[in-house]
Amino acid sequence: xxxxxxxxxxxxxxxAAGASAGAVLNRAKxxxxxRPPRSRVAVLKAESYSPNLEAILHSGLELFxxxxxxxxxxxxxxxxxxxxxxxxxxxxxxxxxxxxxxxxLGAKSxxxxxxxxxxxxxxLVLLESSFDEELRQLKVPFVDxxxxxxxxxxxxxxxxxIQRLWLPRTVLEADFLVSMPNVKxxxxxxxxxxxxxxxxxxxxxxxxxxxxxxxxKGIQESILDVCATVPVHFVxxxxxxxxxxxxxxxxxPRPLNRIVLADDPVAADATxxxxxxxxxxxxxxxxxxAQFLGNLSMERVEQLAEAVCEPVxxxxxxxxxxxxxxxxxxxRHS
Amino acid sequence: xxxxxxxxHACVQQLIDRxxxxxxxxxxxxxxxxxxxxxxxxxxxxxxxSLGEREAAIRFLxxxxxxxxxxxxxxxxxxxxCGFTGLVLYALNRRCVQAMITDRAVHWLVRTRGxxxxxxxKWKFRTSDRHVRFDPxxxxxxxxxxxxxWVVPTAYALLALRHTSKTKQKDLLRFRVRRGVExxxxxxxxxxxxxxxxxxxxxxxxxxxxxxxxxxxxALLRERPNDLITTSLDxxxxxxxxxxxxxxxxxxILALDAFGQPTGRLTNRLCTVVDPRVVNDCATLAIxxxxxxxxxxxxxxxxxxxx
Numbered sequence: 001x002x003x004x005x006x007x008x009x010x011x012x013x014x015x016a017a018g019a020s021a022g023a024v025l026n027r028a029k030x031x032x033x034x035r036p037p038r039s040r041v042a043v044l045k046a047e048s049y050s051p052n053l054e055a056i057l058h059s060g061l062e063l064f065x066x067x068x069x070x071x072x073x074x075x076x077x078x079x080x081x082x083x084x085x086x087x088x089x090x091x092x093x094x095x096x097x098x099x100x101x102x103x104x105l106g107a108k109s110x111x112x113x114x115x116x117x118x119x120x121x122x123x124l125v126l127l128e129s130s131f132d133e134e135l136r137q138l139k140v141p142f143v144d145x146x147x148x149x150x151x152x153x154x155x156x157x158x159x160x161x162i163q164r165l166w167l168p169r170t171v172l173e174a175d176f177l178v179s180m181p182n183v184k185x186x187x188x189x190x191x192x193x194x195x196x197x198x199x200x201x202x203x204x205x206x207x208x209x210x211x212x213x214x215x216x217k218g219i220q221e222s223i224l225d226v227c228a229t230v231p232v233h234f235v236x237x238x239x240x241x242x243x244x245x246x247x248x249x250x251x252x253p254r255p256l257n258r259i260v261l262a263d264d265p266v267a268a269d270a271t272x273x274x275x276x277x278x279x280x281x282x283x284x285x286x287x288x289x290a291q292f293l294g295n296l297s298m299e300r301v302e303q304l305a306e307a308v309c310e311p312v313x314x315x316x317x318x319x320x321x322x323x324x325x326x327x328x329x330x331x332r333h334s
Numbered sequence: 335x336x337x338x339x340x341x342x343h344a345c346v347q348q349l350i351d352r353x354x355x356x357x358x359x360x361x362x363x364x365x366x367x368x369x370x371x372x373x374x375x376x377x378x379x380x381x382x383x384s385l386g387e388r389e390a391a392i393r394f395l396x397x398x399x400x401x402x403x404x405x406x407x408x409x410x411x412x413x414x415x416c417g418f419t420g421l422v423l424y425a426l427n428r429r430c431v432q433a434m435i436t437d438r439a440v441h442w443l444v445r446t447r448g449x450x451x452x453x454x455x456k457w458k459f460r461t462s463d464r465h466v467r468f469d470p471x472x473x474x475x476x477x478x479x480x481x482x483x484w485v486v487p488t489a490y491a492l493l494a495l496r497h498t499s500k501t502k503q504k505d506l507l508r509f510r511v512r513r514g515v516e517x518x519x520x521x522x523x524x525x526x527x528x529x530x531x532x533x534x535x536x537x538x539x540x541x542x543x544x545x546x547x548x549x550x551x552x553a554l555l556r557e558r559p560n561d562l563i564t565t566s567l568d569x570x571x572x573x574x575x576x577x578x579x580x581x582x583x584x585x586x587i588l589a590l591d592a593f594g595q596p597t598g599r600l601t602n603r604l605c606t607v608v609d610p611r612v613v614n615d616c617a618t619l620a621i622x623x624x625x626x627x628x629x630x631x632x633x634x635x636x637x638x639x640x641x
Contacts (some may be wrong), residue, residue: 118530120486121545123618124579147361150408157608166411169365187465187536190438205361205369208477208484209530216449217482250538263381273359318465318536323595 011046030157030277030292032228039295040064040269046240053259054097060261061101063304066176066234069106074174075099078181078197079114080248084130087253089125090182090238092134094259098180098236099140113170115145115200117210122146126280132285143170146204157228157292159221162213166206171230179232179265183272184243185251189219190283190321191276192248193269194235194295198226220284226267227293235268236261239275244315254315267295267301277314278324285322337605338375342626344610345619348496349376350387352616359616369408370418374425375620378634379627388429395422396435404436404446408487410501415442419475423494429582440498442508443491448473448517450484467534474517484531485521485546488514489553496556497637518550519562526565527573542566544573544582548589552635553593567593574600580608581618584625591628592636601629 044060045051075098077090095112102110112135119125122144135142148168155162171177181197184213189196199222202211214222235261245251256275262268266289270280280286280296290296312326353359358368359376361606377391399405404415405422423439450470459470461561474488492514501507506508523533527542528550534540547570554563567590587597613619618637624634 021378045395082542119543121531121543121579121581123615124544124577124582136380146613149360149365149367150410152410164347171500205371206411206416206478208481209486210484212481212484213478250536291416291481293497 009183028291030158030224031290032229032329033291033292034155034228034231035266036115036264036296038300038302039262039267040302040304041264041267042261043258043271043275043303043308044261044305045257047257048263049091049092049093049240053093054100057094057097057259058101058104060259060305061105064214064234064261064263066105066263068102068176070108071175072173073102073107073110073178074171074178075102075110075178075180076197076200077112077114079116079122079125079129079131079199081116081119082125083249086249087241087243088182088184088247088249089129089131089264090180091240092129092131094236094238095131095180096134096138098178099138102178107176111141111143111170111174113143113145113148113168113201115147115202115204117199117204120146120209121269122175142199143168145171145210147200148203149205149233153227153229159224160214161287162217162218162225165226165229166203167201168203171201172280176233176319177231178234178236179268180236180238180242181272183237183256183276184237184247185245185276185315185321186320187246187285187316188215189223189271189285190317191273191278193272194237194265195223195227195269195285197287198230198232202231203227220288223285224288224293227289228292232256232265234261234263237268237272239272242276242315244276244317246318253318256311257315261304262295264301266296268294271301271308273324274308274310274326277311277326278317279326282324284299289301336629338601338626338629341605341608342358345381345608345613345623345626346381346384348610348613348619349616350384351625352619353387353390356409357390357392358398359391359620361616362614363616367408367410368398369617370395370398370405370416370422371407372615372617372618372620374418375617375624377425378428379620379623392426392429392431395426396431399435399439403440405439406599406627408451414479415446417475417484417492419443419446420475420487420490420492420494424490424497425477426638427494427497428637436498437501440495440501440507441503443475443495444510444556446479446502448476448488449480450482466532468532469520472513472516472520474514483517485518485528485550486530488517489546489549492518492553493635496553515554515557518554522562522566526562526569528566541568542573544570544577544632545585548582549574549584551589555636563593567595571595578603578607580604580613580622581615583607584618584621587619587625587628588633588635591633595629598605601626
């Protein structure tokens with residue numbers, strides 16, 4: 001590698017900027033504490049996307065005794081785009097299973113809502129990814145969060161410096177919000193799990209497609225601010241077929257055959273990261289989120305189902321995130 | 335009456351029924367917050383015999399304009415301006431609202447630019463942040479001030495500025511239009527067409543989106559025919575062969591029609607998938623109405639002269 005004066009200067013400046021950004025980020029800027037004394041996680045085995053998912057999910061949800069009777073439940077899947085053959089969205093069968101389960105648990109209403117980050121035609125994504133068909137069959141309403149009525153909301157963490165965000169009324173009025181990510185690596189944030197999935201509640205009609213201001217103000221910081229302001233009450237993560245490599249759009253499918261349930265988004269994301277062979281403590285928004293949004297330490301997380309097994313080899317990431325892999329894990333260079 | 339005319343009539347009737355007392359439209363009829371994109375599209379879609387509704391929409395848009403000349407994304411929004419400003423200006427120009435108000439909008443547009451044009455960010459994108467392939471010298475318009483340029487707000491701004499003749503800032507306007515056109519060409523996807531604005535990330539080509547492609551093509555209508563436009567038109571035609579979404583079909587029809595391509599099959603399909611009572615989104619209703627009007631040889635985006 002050529003290491004000339006220009007490269008040296010650029011690298012030094014980059015390191016200095018990175019160090020100072022890290023110092024700034026590490027300063028606590030949250031005005032709310034949601035971290036419970038203990039969190040609960042259940043890792044469920046699910047071999048494929050089949051009609052059997054509802055039974056698996058229902059048995060898993062029963063472990064938590066959620067108390068959603070009479071509540072308005074908002075399911076927030078990760079719907080990005082439709083690319084034939086790619087596994088980039090939360091699977092519609094898992095979302096359908098969740099709808100049925102929450103209805104069985106006595107929810108007053110169940111709504112599915114999402115605001116895709118790049119694709120403005122949400123209906124196109126729904127139609128082509130078979131969501132539309134599933135939702136129609138279940139007669140469950142879908143709200144395009146990019147185009148909902150908006151309410152000004154004071155931020156409960158200010159890592160980005162943003163004091164106020166316009167948020168969809170549907171999100172603010174839901175009693176019980178379930179983040180349903182598809183487990184993926186992400187070329188800007190390392191991973192995209194239940195916390196990063198909350199970018200989808202930020203409305204495109206105000207902030208654009210993509211929601212560039214969140215990237216501009218810092219992705220890790222934005223994840224913390226959004227999750228502090230919009231509490232995630234429960235997580236159902238689709239890790240049946242996950243994605244590794246150049247996610248969130250152009251990675252490769254990686255079957256894990258698991259669904260991860262949790263009553264805490266930090267514990268959920270830490271568990272998913274471990275399943276991916278990545279160290280959650282090295283993922284900035286998970287580590288920082290553990291100060292006030294949930295539990296990262298395994299001692300404070302009760303495993304209700306099977307134990308978390310690390311994969312034979314950690315998930316591939318783009319080079320910038322190779323440092324995330326768990327200590328001792330081997331690394332495959334593609 | 336032809337099927338397309340009947341359907342268009344039903345779409346217009348739905349739009350009229352959903353207009354809020356203040357003159358604007360919400361995105362969905364269960365909401366009461368006027369939003370700028372559906373209102374601008376509805377203003378373009380309302381026919382001349384809906385004069386009262388048109389005038390109410392114009393009055394609403396004039397009232398909603400920010401003091402800096404831009405428009406907010408919705409009523410109550412912060413006053414720094416949004417990426418739909420070009421679309422509103424285009425709609426008002428089409429309705430011949432030529433006054434101080436549109437001059438202020440032009441003034442805002444020619445001074446608002448994607449932040450990649452700033453020297454500091456240019457330096458960043460040339461040295462440390464090179465995973466997205468683009469040339470920061472070629473910039474357009476952002477969704478939100480002080481962020482990067484993206485395809486749709488740039489295309490909307492180009493549509494507006496290309497149809498603005500009366501301005502004191504002709505040189506600046508020409509410069510911004512040229513840069514905006516260059517930005518669109520720079521951000522094109524390798525297979526043709528556009529998505530939100532990233533053609534290649536981490537060396538991987540990203541897929542274009544049909545609606546962004548159609549809007550970008552409409553903004554490039556006055557450009558000399560070239561391979562990039564032809565490839566994008568071809569891609570758009572192929573992509574929508576199996577598409578059933580009203581929003582995408584409607585934008586595609588408007589773009590293909592503007593470039594003189596046949597749209598009969600797509601219009602027939604649009605007629606089969608749209609029930610105006612069921613289409614919840616007012617912006618979609620408006621754009622469907624505009625697309626159906628192409629069958630009557632009227633395309634709101636095919637303007638051959640300066641307004």
